[in-house]
Amino acid sequence: MIDRSPSSLVKAVSRQLQDVMDPELTFLSVTDMGILRDVKFENGHIVCVITPTYSGCPATEVISEDVLKAAREIDPDAEVEVVLSPAWTTDWISLEAREKMTANGIAPPEGSSHDKAFLTGDGHTIPCPICKSKETKLISPFGSTPCKASFTCNACLEPFEHFKCF
Amino acid sequence: MHALLRLGDDALVLAQRLGEWCGHAPALEEDIALTNIALDLIGQTQSYLTLAGSLDPDAPKTDDELAFLRSESEFKNLLLVEQSNGHFGDTIARQFLFDQYALLRAEHLAQQTFDLDAAAIAAKAVKEIRYHAAHSSKWIIRLGDGTSESHSRIQKSIDDLWAFTGEMFAADDVDIAGSIAGLLPDLSALKTQWDVEIDRVLVEATLIRPKDGAMKTGGRTGVHTEELGTMLAEMQILPRTHPGASW
Structure with missing residues (x-):
C-alpha cells in the first residue's frame, strides 16, 4: 500500500523528478538546472512548480511534459505550474551541475549574474573546458541554444560552448 | 489590455522580421544571433499576449489567436519594428534603436x-x-568605426x-493613463535616458545623430x-488556411 500522505507524496515525487533531464543538456536534471522550483501538495494533489530559463526556450514545453509524466506516475492527479517570478538565473545551477558541464565540454557560467559585465563576457576569461587554457576567444555571444555563447580555444584550437551567465 | 498588446506586438513583429534572416545572414554566427534574439522575443510575446488575452473574461483569447487571427489594423506595434529587413546594417540599426527603448521600458x-x-x-x-542591446550596440560601433563603406552605409x-x-x-x-497608474513609464523621462544611451554609442561609432524632423506615427x-x-x-x-491545425 502506497503511503498517500501529502508529505510522503511530496518526497516521492521530488525523488522521482531527480531523474527528469533537461532535453538539451541530457546529462543535467531539471533539479540541477534550478528549473524545478518546488514540489508541493495543494487542493488534494501534487503541484510541481517550474520556471523557464529563457522566455522563448522551446525546452520549457518538453520539460513541463516530462515533469508532468514523471509526477503522475506517483500521483495521477499531479499538475505542473509554470512561474516566471523570480526570474531564473544561472546562479541557481548547482556546483555539481557546473562540474558536469565542464566534463561534457561546455564551459559553465562564470561568476554571478548580478555582475552585468559577465552577461556580455566583457573583460572576463572563460577557460577552455577541454584543455583548461585561458587563451580563449568569443566567436559569437549566441550559440546553439538560447543559453549558450560560442567560443574557441586558441591553445587547443577546439571550438566550445559557454553557458552564458544570466 | 492595450498596453499589453503594444508590448506583445512590438516583440512579435520584430521577431517575425528577424526570423526572415534565418538561413540568409552574412555569417553563420550572425544567423544564429538574429534568430536567437527572435526566439527570446517570441517568448516575451507569448507571455504578454497570454496575459493580454486573459484580461477580458467574457471573451478570452489565447496568444495564438491574438498573433494569428488579428488583422493588420488590430496590431498595435511601433512602425519601426515592422520595417523590412533591408541589408544587415538596416536590421542592426532597427534593432539598436528598438533595443535601447525596449530595455528602458x-x-x-x-x-x-x-x-x-x-x-x-x-x-x-x-x-x-540587455543582452540584445549589447549585441546591437557593438555592431553599430563596429560598422560605424569600421571601413568607409560600412561607416557610410550604417549612417x-x-x-x-x-x-x-x-x-x-x-x-x-493609453500611455498617459498607464503612466498615471504606474504600469507604464513616463515617456518623456524615458526619452531623456534613451537619448543618453543612443548618443553614447553613436559617438563611439563615429556616427552623426540625425536631426529630429517630421516623425512617422500610427502603429499604436x-x-x-x-x-x-x-x-x-x-x-x-x-x-488561417488550416484553422486549429496542430503539430
Whole structure:
C-alpha cells in the first residue's frame, strides 16, 4: 500500500523528478538546472512548480511534459505550474551541475549574474573546458541554444560552448 | 489590455522580421544571433499576449489567436519594428534603436507594482533585452568605426530609420493613463535616458545623430505602413488556411 500522505507524496515525487533531464543538456536534471522550483501538495494533489530559463526556450514545453509524466506516475492527479517570478538565473545551477558541464565540454557560467559585465563576457576569461587554457576567444555571444555563447580555444584550437551567465 | 498588446506586438513583429534572416545572414554566427534574439522575443510575446488575452473574461483569447487571427489594423506595434529587413546594417540599426527603448521600458515594467504579472514577464525580458542591446550596440560601433563603406552605409541606415523613432515617445491616452497608474513609464523621462544611451554609442561609432524632423506615427492606433500587411500575410497563412491545425 502506497503511503498517500501529502508529505510522503511530496518526497516521492521530488525523488522521482531527480531523474527528469533537461532535453538539451541530457546529462543535467531539471533539479540541477534550478528549473524545478518546488514540489508541493495543494487542493488534494501534487503541484510541481517550474520556471523557464529563457522566455522563448522551446525546452520549457518538453520539460513541463516530462515533469508532468514523471509526477503522475506517483500521483495521477499531479499538475505542473509554470512561474516566471523570480526570474531564473544561472546562479541557481548547482556546483555539481557546473562540474558536469565542464566534463561534457561546455564551459559553465562564470561568476554571478548580478555582475552585468559577465552577461556580455566583457573583460572576463572563460577557460577552455577541454584543455583548461585561458587563451580563449568569443566567436559569437549566441550559440546553439538560447543559453549558450560560442567560443574557441586558441591553445587547443577546439571550438566550445559557454553557458552564458544570466 | 492595450498596453499589453503594444508590448506583445512590438516583440512579435520584430521577431517575425528577424526570423526572415534565418538561413540568409552574412555569417553563420550572425544567423544564429538574429534568430536567437527572435526566439527570446517570441517568448516575451507569448507571455504578454497570454496575459493580454486573459484580461477580458467574457471573451478570452489565447496568444495564438491574438498573433494569428488579428488583422493588420488590430496590431498595435511601433512602425519601426515592422520595417523590412533591408541589408544587415538596416536590421542592426532597427534593432539598436528598438533595443535601447525596449530595455528602458522593460526595466520600468519590472519595477512597477501595478501589474505583478507584467512585472514578472518584464523581469525576465530585461535580462534578455540587455543582452540584445549589447549585441546591437557593438555592431553599430563596429560598422560605424569600421571601413568607409560600412561607416557610410550604417549612417544611412540610421538616417533612414530615424523618422520612426519619434513614435516610441509620442504619448497618447493609453500611455498617459498607464503612466498615471504606474504600469507604464513616463515617456518623456524615458526619452531623456534613451537619448543618453543612443548618443553614447553613436559617438563611439563615429556616427552623426540625425536631426529630429517630421516623425512617422500610427502603429499604436493600428495605422501601419505597407510593410506590415505583407509580413502578416506570410506569418498568418498557415493558421488561417488550416484553422486549429496542430503539430
